Amino acid sequence: MKNEYTTKQRTAILDFLRENADRHVKASDVVNYMRESGIKMGTATVYRTLEKFCDEGLIRKFIVDEHTGACYQFVGTPAACHSHFHLKCTECGKLIHLSCEFLENMEKHIYDEHGFTVSSAKTVIYGVCAECSHTQVKKEHADASSCCHAK
């Protein structure tokens, strides 16, 4: 957890995530992309690097589906996304940055009533976005790729 080195693997992973900032990316996506791009990279490196970026706040980790594994998404500068909540659509993967008064009150309520200090930086509210709610054909397990996949 001390100084960190800039390696070509880290650069490649961060670039890939930045270019796909409007999607959610799985660890296996990174692995596949690197292999297809001819960039030699072990699986362990991918996981270790993704975890590090999460700690740094550069990317975010989402657990959309318990079976598929975690998704990662670039969020840019760490400070920018610390003040509001995030809604994650489990259908299309869209990430909604939500800062509204109500949720600030929620934070206050949970602290006042339950003594719990909410960390909006780490909290993700999962659900289904408006578009996917409409488009949804009431199918049980809609594949995430079948919906409004932004980009």
Added chain:
Amino acid sequence: MKNEYTTKQRTAILDFLRENADRHVKASDVVNYMRESGIKMGTATVYRTLEKFCDEGLIRKFIVDEHTGACYQFVGTPAACHSHFHLKCTECGKLIHLSCEFLENMEKHIYDEHGFTVSSAKTVIYGVCAECSHTQVKKEHADASSCCHAK
């Protein structure tokens, strides 16, 4: 998914969940309990049965942490409680099962104002619990059984 039989395995699992309705029970908890109780039951049966109970609405499945696996909780009547949220303390790991009116309103607010249907089964609110806020002692890993029940 036609007619169903009442077997002693199903009865045992449902009893166990009912007795621990105020906790989060993992599939492995069920397996361990059965083994300790001398009730012979295979892992596959546990998973298959839990899934079936979920479909029937008798129990509810929560995904709190990708590593720990899913949690299950007895809810009794299917329609009863829809707005259970989880607060997870990032310091001690304690999982707080929170169902209060305010959060139900939050769910409604997000739907009304933002068109987003919140999934309380997947959403976990992270932060620091009351005890950890006061005593900054960091325990390693408190299990889910130390579940404060709010309201």
Added chain:
DNA sequence: TTGCGTGCAAAGGTTTTGCATGGCA
């Protein structure tokens, strides 16, 4: 008897870990 439920073991997938090597600063 019928066919759902069960147990066992193996397989499936994602993620982690150990250890020697490689590479940034």
Added chain:
DNA sequence: TGCCATGCAAAACCTTTGCACGCAA
């Protein structure tokens, strides 16, 4: 030169699946 990062493979983990047998109705 120090240390961190990497790669490889094995391991760990939760969960699912296949198949023969058991058991409720």
